[in-house]
Amino acid sequence: MQKMGKRSFLKIILSIVTVLLTGMVSWALARFASFSDEKSKSREIPKTIIDQLQSGTPYHYAPAGVWLVREAEKPDVSVFDDRCPHLGCKYNWVADRKVFECPCHSSVFDINGQVKKGPANRAVTRFSLSVDEKNVYKIAPSTK
């Protein structure tokens, strides 16, 4: 078997890296360009989940990547992006202390999504929730 030279070895490695990077970027761009709301069923929340929400107890709806919070003594439901606004880790609800806490850098948010302790420097991202005539709840970016 012929011995591979340093130059040809580097050429092969570089070609593999280039092909991999091009593939990754093309895949990401294709996902970005082909996105449509019709396809994203995960942005819909079943009515049964909305009906079961209890005030003061946030519910994590993982398929849509959101926390649902029924506001106290109000019929409104707040929808929070479940990623921490600091660096995008998924934060958890700590029932004992009634706060959301991020496992990565310990940012703490109150039940309304406001920052109680950094390093996050802004409230969690809110989505708006709309209901259509077929009683389907859909999440959309907040326009507030």
Next chain:
Amino acid sequence: MVKGSTSSLFLHIHPRLVPENSLRLSFTFCFGGLAVFLFFLEVITGALLMLHYQPSSTNAYGSVQRITHIIPYGWVLRNMHYWAGQGMVAAVFLHMIRVFWTRSYDAPRRLNWVVGIVLLILTALVDFTGYLMVWDDRALWAWTIARNLVDLIPIIGPGSAAILFGPASDLNTALVRLYSWHVVIFPAGLLFLMALHFWKIRKDGGISVPL
């Protein structure tokens, strides 16, 4: 002189013969080339963002939020577009400081210096109109203040404000106007003047050499 190549597009970016001194990184700091690179990055990421951006006063903010928080990889493209824009303004500004510092604006490059000033103004304008595309409170107030400032210019003010910023009473038409400036007219102007700028560099005897 260092010999370049005409056999490849990338190697042909520089002329075939380049003064060795002007290739020193500490002379040019690559600010001009960096600005061009960032411009093309802006064009690519901007074209992709156009696939989901909706230039209407009721949907613009929502579509930006949708790009940022819902559409896969939208936040990467938006951040790249934002930071490349900021970087481009900085690169063009630093490039001008370098040209001024090394007296490279002197004859025979006087016209190209003026072209460079217009390029800086266009870069600032495309950056400003980009800031307005989000159409949030900050953008709306920036638009209001800039419009009122232009409106105050005697004689030509009201007409110029209407042309540049669109009608004050119809926000939808105003946003479409700003969108046209941002994605077509200013970039086209930049592209044309960049071509002129590079052609003049060659015509004026290549890039300047250290004094």
